[in-house]
Amino acid sequence: MRDPLPVRLGGLAANLSRMKSFSANEASRDTVASLIDESKMFIEWTAAQAEIEIAAKLVELQVQLALWQLQWHKIWKDTSRRKHFAEQSSAWSKQVLEMSGLLK
Secondary structure (H helix, E strand, O other), X not given: OOOOHHHHHHXXXXXXHHXXXXXXXXXXXXXXXXXXXXXXXXXXXXXXXXXXXXXXXXXXXXXXXXXXXXXXXXXXXOHHHHHHHHHHXXXXXXXXXXXXXXXX
């Protein structure tokens, strides 16, 4: 909470990137599930202080994270679904990093 908004968004982007990386290892299921939960908390702490457009995107991401949580066991068991999850989390990571302004 003490970090500036761009740093918090950067942390969220890093979590999303880790989700992609860890998805390649079947033994990392619980680690990735933990990252999903932690990312939802990052959004809770961040969205209220963001501009409306960024807050709206963060809410959209939070819904996606919740949907992943609901289907987590099915996603992890199915290689193609896990690959799709990894691709989506990577795309979200890039989008959040861009929103952070840290790339400028």
